Amino acid sequence: MSIRPIGVIHSPFQSREDIKKQRQTHEVEDFLGELEIFKEFEPGLKDIDGFSHLIIIFQFHKSKQRNLFAHPPHDGKKRGVFSTRSPDRPNAIGMTIVRFLKRKGNTLKASGIDMLEGTPILDIKPYTQRDIKKKASFGWLSQTKK
């Protein structure tokens, strides 16, 4: 299948190490950044106002490893990659739900940005009622610090 970026993420993070460091003292929910949507796709942003949260599908563009296992931080164990959000997975596709703060033309200000500077955006979708699963349980993640 053919895929091309619709935009690019601007964040203060140049490396995974930067993100890890920041998470030691701040909540991911407070990480600020911008989603720059390329001009040709800007018309598709119509009606996006009023959604408090957006689902961002993006490329893990710095990931060079296609692994079936991951060693999540704060865990120390080898986990099946599909039970983790590790960037080093068979398809280098990431998904983060961000809080949408403000639109200015083709740029969306948001918080909850845990992506690296320059991350290619593949899609934006509205977060809907159906995405809220209040009675969810979280397998091995329940046993560790999140």
Next chain:
Amino acid sequence: MSIRPIGVIHSPFQSREDIKKQRQTHEVEDFLGELEIFKEFEPGLKDIDGFSHLIIIFQFHKSKQRNLFAHPPHDGKKRGVFSTRSPDRPNAIGMTIVRFLKRKGNTLKASGIDMLEGTPILDIKPYTQRDIKKKASFGWLSQTKK
């Protein structure tokens, strides 16, 4: 970027029309289906037990249109595609959170399957605490039947 399917979805739906019809009388949450993960990726399913919900990233393989606008059902208005979950979008990537019921080898039984039979699976991620946004608001979707 290079992307290849890690598996395939089995559902009772052969067409979008089938899904629309079923939604008139049933809740999407009750739609049953199976996620067949190709054998070579099966080791990545380790530790997936215990997660009640999984994020499925997939290809809208029947979509032939790359549109910037959509006409959602029950709405009648032309909406910016990034404020909708329409399959006809710049990158034909879909995302649905399903309820994970049971694993049998390389096959995951799930409910909440609103994808077509034969849909290529691109990724599976665990649904985590951070994906629950209790105080979300839903823009134009708030004004219509969901």
